Amino acid sequence: MxxxxxxxxxxxxxxxxxxxxxxxxxxxxxxxxxxxxxxxxxxxxxxxxxxxxxxxxxxxxxxxxxxxxxxxxxxxxxxxxxxxxxxxxxxxxxxxxxxxxxxxxxxxxxxxxxxxxxxxxxxxxxxxxxxxxxxxxxxxxxxxxxxxxxxxxxxxxxxxxxxxxxKSMAIVVGSYMLFVALWELVTAGPYRLLYGEGPGTEPATWYLVLEQLNPLTAYTTLATEIVEGTIPPFTFQYGLESFEASQMTPAERYAGEAPFYLQEWFGIVVLLGWLLVPALIGYYRFSRADL
Structure with missing residues (x-):
């Protein structure tokens, strides 16, 4: 075909x-x-x-x-x-x-x-x-x-x-607000409820995985490896985790040698995931839609 x-x-x-x-x-x-x-x-x-x-x-x-x-x-x-x-x-x-x-x-x-x-x-x-x-x-x-x-x-x-x-506008705007304005609330908020305190510089691994999945974090982590200086992600901070912790990469916050899915290069996989997975889901739904 x-x-x-x-x-x-x-x-x-x-x-x-x-x-x-x-x-x-x-x-x-x-x-x-x-x-x-x-x-x-x-x-x-x-x-x-x-x-x-x-x-x-x-x-x-x-x-x-x-x-x-x-x-x-x-x-x-x-x-x-x-x-x-x-x-x-x-x-x-x-x-x-x-x-x-x-x-x-x-x-x-x-x-x-x-x-x-x-x-x-x-x-x-x-x-x-x-x-x-x-x-x-x-x-x-x-x-x-x-x-x-x-x-x-x-x-x-x-x-x-x-x-x-x-619907399209609501989802894309809502998702952008999630990445930028709400990410700490939906990740560090549950962390505080589970552990009684906010995530420190060495939090539980699952929290670091969630941090890595934010495309802004993936981009700034990779960019910091390329340019001089540090590029922190532009996300709103609500004080649920310390400012020091928010400026560190997931790999830097892991106690010991970071697993592959927390290392800096894995940000490329995260960005490719945000490119391909929604497109494939969208195609699946569109292919079955009654036009």
Whole structure:
């Protein structure tokens, strides 16, 4: 059976390039890089080109997921809402082609914006700081690309799994709020109830596993291995665990040699999981949906 994933992806990307979406994302990410480099060059004395990459970790982990979720949450359900899904499925593409073609197309959109942002960072690094940490810049760019595509995969999966725009928006917004604003409450809260105290610097292993599953934690843990300095995850803190503990990686908080699923590299598996598992679940539900 011939796959039409590439055809759907190409049309999806072409549609995005003719809309304001792609250009808004490019403007958002490139503008953030320009402002970041200019501000650091002006404010911070003796900052190196390598250190600036670390400073970019905070705005990137904030803006990239939002941009990716906006890019993906209407990918499939928007076609169902307009009725064009019946026309699309009347052509050679089948339901698998639609879901994974949309995923590839929307991933290309966010990937284009991220690539241009890092090309801008390369140019500004040379202009403002007279040096380019090329290897670290490429590694950090590829990691950020995976981070963004993971959120696209999640959003497209949600979009394929539900029948209305409202449900899709509610799930992606609620999930983002869980990762950013509620994560400590839903992980450290039960920990305190079970053990009578908040998680310290060496908590139970199950708690560290939950921490590793947050895509923000996975991204910042991996990014810290690439750039100079530490990039803590941008998550709300409620005092259920100490500030010192919240700045440490799951591997650093494990007593002894950390098992493979708590080591830094496992963050790649976590991000791939957020990319693939929701997309597969979304396809499963979409393949059985009555259109």
């Amino acid at each position: 011939v796959s039409h994933i590439a055809t759907v992806a190409r049309k999806d990307f072409d549609d995005a390039s003719r809309s304001k979406l792609l250009w808004a994302l490019i403007g958002l990410l490139v503008g953030m890089v320009v402002i970041g480099y200019a501000a650091i060059w002006y404010v911070v004395d003796d900052a190196s080109a390598s250190e600036v990459l670390g400073f970019l970790g905070f705005p990137l982990q904030t803006l990239v997921p939002i941009a990716a979720l906006i890019t993906g949450y209407m990918a499939v359900v928007g076609e169902r809402r307009s009725g064009s899904i019946k026309l699309l499925l009347g052509l050679p593409p089948n339901r698998a082609d639609v879901v994974f073609g949309k995923l590839l197309g929307r991933a290309t959109v966010i990937g284009t914006a991220i690539a241009l942002a890092f090309v801008t960072a390369l140019v500004l690094s040379s202009i403002f700081f007279g040096a380019v940490p090329l290897f670290a810049l490429v590694e950090f760019g590829l990691l950020t690309l995976l981070f963004g595509v993971a959120f696209v995969g999640f959003a497209v999966g949600v979009s394929a799994a539900v029948a209305t725009r409202g």
